[in-house]
Every structure is written in C-alpha cells, then in structure tokens.
Amino acid sequence: xxxxxxxxxxxxxxxxxxxxxEGYEVMxxxxxxELADSIRHQLDVGIVLGNAVxxxxxxKADVGRADLLVASMASDEANMVICSMASEMGADKTxxxxxxxxxxxxxxxxxxxxxxDKPRKIERPIRMGIxxxxxxxxxxxxxxESSLSGLYARHARELAGGRVQVRGxxxxxxxxxxxxxxxxxxxxxxxxxxxxxxxxxxEVKVPDGDEVICEGDSIYIVAKKEDMEKLGEVxxxxxxxxxHVIILxxxxxxxxxxxELSKRGIGVKLIEKDKVxxxxxxxxxxxxxxxxxxxxxxxFLVEEGVPSCDAFIATTGDESLxxxxxxxxxxxxxxxxxxxxxKPEYLPLAESVGVDVALSPLIIAAEKVLSIxxxxxxxxxxxxxxxxxxxxxxxxxxxxRICRQSKGSVKLPKGAIMAAIVRDDKVxxxxxxxxxxxxxxxVVIVSLFSTFxxxxxxxxxx
Amino acid sequence: MRIKVVVYYLGWxxxxxxxxxxxxxxxxxxxKEIASYSAFGKSAAITLFIGATLIYxxxxxxxxxRRPEGNLSRREGxxxxxxxxxxxxxxxxxxxxxxxxxxxYIDAFFEAMSGFTTTGATVLTxxxxxxxxxxxxxxxxxxxxxxxxxxxxxxxxxxxxIGATHLFExxxxxxxxxxxxxxxxxxxxxxxxxxxxxxxxxFLLLKVIGKLPFFDACIITLGxxxxxxxxHKDLSIAAYDSLFVSSIVTVFMxxxxxxxxxxxxxxxxxxxxxxxxxxxxxxxxxxxxxxLAIMLDLAQNMGQPVGEAFSQATFQAVSIQTTTGFVxxxxxxxxxxSRSILLVLMIIGASAGSTGGGLKVIRILVIIKYAFRxxxxxxxxxxxxxxxxxxxxxxENIASGIVSLSILYFSALVIGSLIMSAMGLDLLSAFSSVxxxxxxxxxxxxxxxxISNYAAIPLAGKGILIxxxxxxxxxxxxxxxxxxxxxxxxx
Numbered sequence: 001x002x003x004x005x006x007x008x009x010x011x012x013x014x015x016x017x018x019x020x021x022e023g024y025e026v027m028x029x030x031x032x033x034e035l036a037d038s039i040r041h042q043l044d045v046g047i048v049l050g051n052a053v054x055x056x057x058x059x060k061a062d063v064g065r066a067d068l069l070v071a072s073m074a075s076d077e078a079n080m081v082i083c084s085m086a087s088e089m090g091a092d093k094t095x096x097x098x099x100x101x102x103x104x105x106x107x108x109x110x111x112x113x114x115x116x117d118k119p120r121k122i123e124r125p126i127r128m129g130i131x132x133x134x135x136x137x138x139x140x141x142x143x144x145e146s147s148l149s150g151l152y153a154r155h156a157r158e159l160a161g162g163r164v165q166v167r168g169x170x171x172x173x174x175x176x177x178x179x180x181x182x183x184x185x186x187x188x189x190x191x192x193x194x195x196x197x198x199x200x201x202x203e204v205k206v207p208d209g210d211e212v213i214c215e216g217d218s219i220y221i222v223a224k225k226e227d228m229e230k231l232g233e234v235x236x237x238x239x240x241x242x243x244h245v246i247i248l249x250x251x252x253x254x255x256x257x258x259x260e261l262s263k264r265g266i267g268v269k270l271i272e273k274d275k276v277x278x279x280x281x282x283x284x285x286x287x288x289x290x291x292x293x294x295x296x297x298x299x300f301l302v303e304e305g306v307p308s309c310d311a312f313i314a315t316t317g318d319e320s321l322x323x324x325x326x327x328x329x330x331x332x333x334x335x336x337x338x339x340x341x342x343k344p345e346y347l348p349l350a351e352s353v354g355v356d357v358a359l360s361p362l363i364i365a366a367e368k369v370l371s372i373x374x375x376x377x378x379x380x381x382x383x384x385x386x387x388x389x390x391x392x393x394x395x396x397x398x399x400x401r402i403c404r405q406s407k408g409s410v411k412l413p414k415g416a417i418m419a420a421i422v423r424d425d426k427v428x429x430x431x432x433x434x435x436x437x438x439x440x441x442x443v444v445i446v447s448l449f450s451t452f453x454x455x456x457x458x459x460x461x462x
Numbered sequence: 463m464r465i466k467v468v469v470y471y472l473g474w475x476x477x478x479x480x481x482x483x484x485x486x487x488x489x490x491x492x493x494k495e496i497a498s499y500s501a502f503g504k505s506a507a508i509t510l511f512i513g514a515t516l517i518y519x520x521x522x523x524x525x526x527x528r529r530p531e532g533n534l535s536r537r538e539g540x541x542x543x544x545x546x547x548x549x550x551x552x553x554x555x556x557x558x559x560x561x562x563x564x565x566x567y568i569d570a571f572f573e574a575m576s577g578f579t580t581t582g583a584t585v586l587t588x589x590x591x592x593x594x595x596x597x598x599x600x601x602x603x604x605x606x607x608x609x610x611x612x613x614x615x616x617x618x619x620x621x622x623x624i625g626a627t628h629l630f631e632x633x634x635x636x637x638x639x640x641x642x643x644x645x646x647x648x649x650x651x652x653x654x655x656x657x658x659x660x661x662x663x664x665f666l667l668l669k670v671i672g673k674l675p676f677f678d679a680c681i682i683t684l685g686x687x688x689x690x691x692x693x694h695k696d697l698s699i700a701a702y703d704s705l706f707v708s709s710i711v712t713v714f715m716x717x718x719x720x721x722x723x724x725x726x727x728x729x730x731x732x733x734x735x736x737x738x739x740x741x742x743x744x745x746x747x748x749x750x751x752x753x754l755a756i757m758l759d760l761a762q763n764m765g766q767p768v769g770e771a772f773s774q775a776t777f778q779a780v781s782i783q784t785t786t787g788f789v790x791x792x793x794x795x796x797x798x799x800s801r802s803i804l805l806v807l808m809i810i811g812a813s814a815g816s817t818g819g820g821l822k823v824i825r826i827l828v829i830i831k832y833a834f835r836x837x838x839x840x841x842x843x844x845x846x847x848x849x850x851x852x853x854x855x856x857x858e859n860i861a862s863g864i865v866s867l868s869i870l871y872f873s874a875l876v877i878g879s880l881i882m883s884a885m886g887l888d889l890l891s892a893f894s895s896v897x898x899x900x901x902x903x904x905x906x907x908x909x910x911x912x913i914s915n916y917a918a919i920p921l922a923g924k925g926i927l928i929x930x931x932x933x934x935x936x937x938x939x940x941x942x943x944x945x946x947x948x949x950x951x952x953x
Binding site: 002025026027033040041044045046047 | 536626627628641643644646648857
C-alpha cells in the first residue's frame with residue numbers, strides 16, 4: 001500500500017512513523033529542507049521537497065498511485081486544497097487534518113438505520129474530494145468524554161460500535177490475582193472475558209492461558225460493554241458517577257468537552273487565563289461557569305471546589321503545565337485527573353507519576369488515520385500500551401479466506417489473538433475452537449504492532 | 463558506538479562472501495582444476511567459519527537491535543561500511559593466495575581490493591595461464607563491488623530498518639544518494655534488479671549474436687557492468703579483434719557509467735527525464751568531445767585512417783571515462799594530447815549513482831559553477847546567485863560538501879603522486895597510477911600503462927594504491943571518518 005503524508009510536523013511525523021511500522025510504503029512531502037533532512041535519517045520514507053499545494057509537487061510524489069493521502073500541514077485550508085487536488089489526480093482516499101471545527105461541522109456522519117452492520121454513510125453538502133476529516137482536538141475531546149462516562153480511572157476503548165471494550169488494568173500490590181495463571185483469572189470474573197495482552201516489565205506479549213501474573217504487570221481484557229463495569233470492580237475502587245468537573249484551559253479541546261458535558265447535565269467549571277477568550281466561551285456556553293484565572297494557584301483551586309470534584313481535566317497547550325496542575329489537583333482531592341499531553345513519548349511518564357488518564361491528540365489523530373488506512377470500510381482500531389499493540393475490528397467478507405472456517409483451523413501469526421466475534425445481536429467473547437466464522441461477522445483481533453499485514457491476509461480474497 | 467553490533471553485521475557479510483566463493487568453486491570443478499578447487503574450498507570454509515563465529519559471539523547484540531530504539535546509528539553505519547569493504551578484500555584475497563596465484567599476500571590483497579572496488583588494476587603478470595576459477599573470481603568480485611556489497615545486504619536484510627539509510631548513503635557514489643522508491647530496501651532491490659538485468663542482456667548479446675564462448679561472454683559481462691576492467695586476456699578487449707564485441711562493450715560501459723536512477727524512471731514513468739537530466743547530458747557531451755579530439759589527434763599525428771582512429775578513440779574515451787579500463791589499443795604510444803585527455807577523463811569519471819568511479823561529472827559541474835559564482839561575487843559582492851543544477855537549486859550545504867570532497871580528492875592525488883615518486887616511479891607513472899586507482903579506472907600511463915601492470919611497483923607503493931582504491935570507491939568519507947579521533951569518543 002502506497003501512502004503519502006503531506007507535512008511532517010509533530011502529527012504528520014507520528015502518522016508517518018506508524019504507517020512505516022505497519023509496513024506501508026510511505027512518501028513524505030515537506031516544505032522545510034531542515035525537517036526533510038532530519039526525517040531522512042529517522043524514518044524509512046521517500047521524501048519530496050516542496051509545497052504540496054503545487055500540483056507539480058504532488059505529481060512528483062506519484063500521487064496517482066497513492067492509496068491514501070494524509071494532509072497534515074499547519075493550515076486547515078491548505079490541507080483541504082491538497083486533498084481536493086490529490087483525489088482529482090487519482091489518489092484513492094484522502095484525509096485532511098482540520099483544526100477548525102466549522103469546516104466539517106456541516107458534514108454529518110449518519111449511521112443508517114438501527115443495524116450497525118450497514119456501512120456508515122457520510123452526507124456532505126459538497127464533497128470537495130476530501131474523504132475524511134480528522135480533527136485531533138475534537139477526537140481528543142470525544143475520548144475525554146468517553147473516559148468520563150465509565151466509573152473507573154482508566155478508560156475503556158470501544159470496538160464494534162461500542163459493544164466490545166478493551167481495557168487495561170494494572171495488577172496492584174496485594175491483588176488476589178498475583179501468582180495465578182490467566183485461565184484461573186478469567187474464571188474469577190464470572191462474566192465472559194479474555195486476557196489478550198500481558199505487559200511484564202515493559203515487555204508486551206500475547207499470552208497463552210498458562211502464563212502467571214506477577215505484581216506490577218498490566219493486563220488488557222476484552223469483554224462485552226455491559227460486563228466491563230462489573231469486571232472493573234475486581235481491580236479498582238469504584239468512582240461515583242461524574243457530576244462535577246473542572247476543566248483547565250478553554251482551547252478547542254477544553255471548550256468542546258465543556259460543551260458536551262454540560263449538555264449531559266454535568267456541572268462544569270472552566271478555567272481560562274485569557275480574558276477575551278473566557279468571555280467568548282461564556283457567551284457561547286451558558287451553562288458552563290467560566291473562571292478567568294491562570295489556575296495554577298493551589299488556594300484558588302481549593303476554593304473553586306477541586307477537592308470535591310469528580311474529575312479534573314487539564315487541556316492547556318502546555319503539556320508540562322497540564323501534568324503538574326493535574327497532579328496538584330489530585331493531591332488536593334480531585335477524584336481523578338485527565339491530562340492532555342502532546343508528545344507521545346511523555347504519555348507513559350505522565351501515567352507513571354500519577355496521572356490517571358493521559359491523552360495525546362497526536363496519537364489519537366494517528367490512530368484515526370491508521371484505522372482509515374487499514375480498511376476499505378474503516379471499522380475501528382485502537383492502539384494499546386504506547387502503540388506496541390493494537391485491537392482491530394475486521395469485517396468478514398464472503399470472499400475472505402477466513403470465511404466459513406472454524407476458529408481452530410485459522411492459524412493466526414504469533415502475537416495475535418482472536419478476542420471476540422460480533423454476529424448480529426450476539427457478542428461472542430473468546431470464541432471456542434470450533435466456532436465457525438460466518439460472513440458479515442465482525443472479528444476483533446488483538447495483536448502486537450507490525451503483525452498487521454500478516455493478519456490482514458485472512459480477511460482478503462482467497 | 464556498539465562495536466558488537468558492527469561485528470555482528472560484519473559476521474554476516476563474511477557469511478555472504480563465503481557463499482559467493484562457491485560460484486568460482488563450481489567453475490573450478492567444471493574445468494577440473496584441482497588446485498584452485500581446493501583453494502576456493504578452503505577459503506570459503508575459512509570465511510564462513512570466521513563469519514559464523516563472529517555472529518555466534520554477538521547474537522546478544524542482535525536482540526539489542528530488535529528493540530525499537532536499537533537502530534544502527536550513523537557512526538555504526540559508517541564504520542560498518544568501511545569494515546565490510548576491508549574485510550571483503552581481506553577474505554577475497556584468500557583464494558589467490560591459497561591457489562598460489564601470488565606468493566605474497568599483499569599482491570593477493572591488491573588484486574582483491576582492485577576487484578571489489580572495480581578498479582581493474584592487476585598485478586598478475588601472465589593472465590592467460592591462470593585457472594578458470596581464479597579468472598572468474600576476479601571478475602565476480604568486480605561484479606559484486608559494482609552495485610555495492612552493502613547495497614546487496616540492504617536489499618536482503620530486513621532488520622536494518624532506518625540504519626540502512628546510513629549504509630546506503632555511505633556506499634552509493636555521488637553527492638546525494640537518490641531514492642528510486644520510498645523504502646530504502648526497495649530502492650536497493652531495484653538497483654540490483656536493473657544492474658542484474660542489464661548484465662543479463664549484455665551476456666545474451668555477446669553469447670548469442672557475438673557467438674563468444676560461454677566463459678568469455680560471462681567474464682566480459684562481469685567486467686563491463688561494474689565498470690571494472692578485469693579480463694582473462696593479456697591483450698584485454700583487443701584480443702577479440704572484433705568490431706561487434708568492442709561496440710557492444712562500449713554501449714554497455716556507457717550505460718553502466720550513467721545514473722541507474724535514470725533507468726528506473728525510464729521504465730517506470732518518465733522517459734524524458736533521461737534526456738533532460740543535466741548530468742547525463744554533460745556526461746555524454748564530455749565523452750563525445752573527448753572522442754572527437756582524440757580521433758583528430760590520432761588521425762593527424764599518428765597517420766591512422768579515420769575509421770580506425772574513430773573506433774579506437776571512442777572505445778578508449780568511454781572506457782577511461784566510465785572508469786572501466788578495458789583497452790583496444792596501447793594508448794601509451796599515442797600523442798601527448800590524447801594521453802592528456804585520457805588523464806583528465808580519469809579524474810572526471812562517470813555519473814553519480816552509477817557503478818563508475820572518479821570525481822563524478824556532477825561534482826565537476828558544481829565546482830565549476832561554484833568557482834564561477836565566486837568570480838561574479840568579486841565584482842558584485844551583494845548579488846545573490848543560487849547554484850542551479852537544471853531546474854533545481856542545489857542546497858548550500860550539499861554544494862560545500864561537494865567542494866570539500868573535491869579538495870580531498872585532489873589532495874589525495876597530489877600526496878599520493880608525491881609518495882609514489884618517492885618510491886622511484888617517474889612523474890607520469892606516479893601521477894597516473896594514483897589517478898587510475900583513486901578513480902577506480904585501472905590502467906594508467908607509462909610504466910603502469912595498458913599493456914604493462916602494477917606488479918613492478920614496490921610493496922609500500924602497492925599499499926598506498928590499495929588505500930587509494932578504497933578511498934575512491936567509498937568517496938573518502940566512510941574511510942576517513944575512522945581516522946577522526948572524535949568518531950571513537952562517546953557513543
């Protein structure tokens with residue numbers, strides 16, 4: 001598969017590096033000579049120097065052959081123009097990274113009817129040759145919301161239209177699971193579930209059932225959505241359902257989260273340091289209480305009720321500030337903290353110092369692009385454990401190799417496990433060896449990164 | 463620098479070389495040459511054994527590489543490339559030494575280095591008496607070295623990942639290693655595919671239409687495509703005395719001396735690019751002008767008929783500029799203008815991204831433009847003039863890289879000639895021997911001319927020329943950085 005990434009700033013770089021890891025052929029178009037020079041020695045990609053808004057530059061990048069073009073330059077408008085030209089010049093699919101939500105606000109995503117099996121249809125006033133909009137900030141805001149809807153600190157990732165969830169748990173000191181094999185652990189839960197990944201001293205593997213759990217390990221469990229909350233009780237203390245939230249930073253992410261949460265009747269306080277911006281938000285979001293302050297003062301935070309809030313969300317543009325204030329909020333009593341971090345490599349660090357959920361818009365955008373790249377009809381995929389593993393949902397075509405085979409007869413590559421099958425209204429977690437895979441099933445596979453192309457074979461034409 | 467990682471890959475390169483030695487081994491077997499057969503058997507065994515031992519003791523380093531942050535660093539890449547080339551010559555010399563071709567190991571080493579670097583300078587006094595296996599091995603080393611041993615690994619080794627970029631850039635001749643495909647591995651693969659298919663094509667032409675014996679066609683091909691210049695005849699191409707053979711060889715030398723990236727664009731999308739390429743045009747122009755000048759000189763001052771003067775002048779100009787070093791005439795006896803032209807062609811060399819050596823046409827173009835710009839700035843210091851190569855502007859850092867490499871090249875030429883003169887060579891032999899080895903050409907002038915060889919040069923002189931060949935093939939950087947103390951400090 002041939003992909004072109006236009007613009008290798010932070011987001012573009014991350015997308016390109018993930019695509020390379022997945023084994024795609026990647027061509028990068030970049031204006032800055034300096035950036036291009038440094039990327040040449042960091043990633044195995046081809047490089048075309050120039051501004052992609054110029055069709056000649058796109059032609060140099062062989063756009064006619066491209067299966068996917070991702071435009072992630074700094075300017076929204078340039079990205080849209082590039083996508084539009086690229087699809088005219090023969091690119092199969094185009095993705096534009098767009099920050100300003102107004103550009104795609106008119107483009108609604110409509111799910112047809114009740115059955116989630118039918119392909120999603122996207123209605124647009126004008127197509128303009130842009131197949132997908134990816135808005136890192138809005139996607140991040142959505143993830144923050146979804147992690148707040150659960151009752152536990154670490155949030156679950158959703159697949160198959162939300163009916164299957166993957167969730168990571170850390171085995172803490174004194175847990176009754178220590179020194180038990182995974183088979184025993186899975187039985188302890190009473191509900192159907194499967195342990196798909198075991199992280200032992202930073203090494204990620206797809207375990208077989210005889211693996212023993214040690215203290216400090218993390219495990220990733222796949223289960224039905226309705227069972228997941230119950231499962232969580234075994235690991236974590238249950239939180240109250242969210243009623244009061246304090247958000248730091250009124251940027252795109254902060255204001256979007258505030259808007260959505262306040263719509264659901266949750267009490268939201270938003271702290272914004274810029275006077276004009278805070279007035280703007282106040283004018284737009286009536287139900288949100290906007291505070292004009294820098295928000296780094298401990299006494300101020302106490303006074304505004306952080307000690308009794310259910311979640312403290314730090315979304316400013318300064319990632320170090322986010323982490324520090326997030327920690328401060330938790331230390332004075334916030335039930336949990338959610339923090340936005342830009343650099344993907346800081347995520348595990350943030351979580352290791354006591355941040356409950358750290359999210360990176362970069363990773364979220366890259367994940368979105370990957371899920372578009374992976375499929376003709378993008379079903380879902382999520383990246384797990386610092387992008388070392390992934391959970392992907394495949395749809396079984398009539399012509400797929402795996403169709404009408406029993407699970408036992410399909411030899412998935414090492415480092416991959418079939419976690420669930422979604423068939424009509426039924427969700428089969430950890431399917432039995434003799435389970436026959438039928439057409440239109442949706443199969444959830446958890447695997448180590450870079451095994452993707454080996455797995456994809458099974459879902460292609462025989 | 464993680465020495466173990468470098469040693470691990472060096473081990474693999476030895477294993478590959480050991481396997482390659484089986485090719486002449488089968489050839490010896492076919493011609494029932496017992497002595498060289500056992501020599502190849504022994505050297506393959508030694509090489510494989512040492513390679514396997516190195517790998518065995520550094521397998522832990524390999525695990526290290528599999529980690530996401532375990533990529534080959536730039537230093538390791540440079541050290542590895544230099545190491546591979548030196549080791550290749552060291553082990554490639556074994557068969558010569560064990561078969562008794564040369565009594566002294568230095569001579570064998572000279573011949574092997576001359577092979578891998580595609581120089582084609584020989585210390586063999588009587589070539590035709592040699593067993594077939596040895597003759598094949600000489601040319602096979604050239605063929606491997608032509609497109610690059612390391613490039614061959616890159617095409618096969620998946621583990622190198624981004625480290626491959628450092629290796630590729632260190633080995634590929636020319637100022638900027640051009641990528642044909644987005645992935646470096648695919649680029650290496652395509653380069654080898656183009657190289658191998660051109661070789662196959664030449665072989666077929668010589669065999670089927672030229673009606674040459676299988677062995678001869680094979681040896682000529684293995685000497686032409688890498689612009690090597692070894693041949694199993696004392697008289698080189700002149701031994702065939704056939705216009706067809708020499709014109710086929712001329713055409714393929716010409717193709718081997720042009721940028722292989724152009725052939726890729728020729729088959730893939732844009733045939734016009736070949737003729738719009740400024741370096742290709744200049745390369746052809748220089749060749750045409752040089753051939754015509756030599757032809758006129760030969761016709762005028764040697765009284766040769768025009769037809770013969772033309773064919774000899776063209777063949778020689780192409781052979782010397784592409785740095786192949788095949789001969790159809792003893793140009794030592796030519797008038798001095800023709801000899802000077804050949805000497806200049808030796809220094810200019812072939813195109814970037816080709817299998818040829820020399821300073822490369824593109825660099826000549828850049829230094830001329832660079833110097834010209836400096837002239838312009840002398841009377842108009844505020845004027846802004848970017849260096850244009852065709853439609854593109856050459857970035858300043860690449861231009862200054864080219865200038866500094868040219869300085870290195872010429873200093874090596876001067877220093878090398880001084881040393882060779884100190885060893886008792888006359889002026890012309892000293893200068894041309896260094897120019898011919900540094901440019902990977904092969905035959906020089908005077909006492910190292912086309913019908914003589916390098917056997918008479920004193921031992922230390924051979925050592926100097928061996929270094930010149932390696933410097934010329936790897937274009938200085940990969941070899942010289944090893945001498946910079948800071949290279950070995952820190953990581």
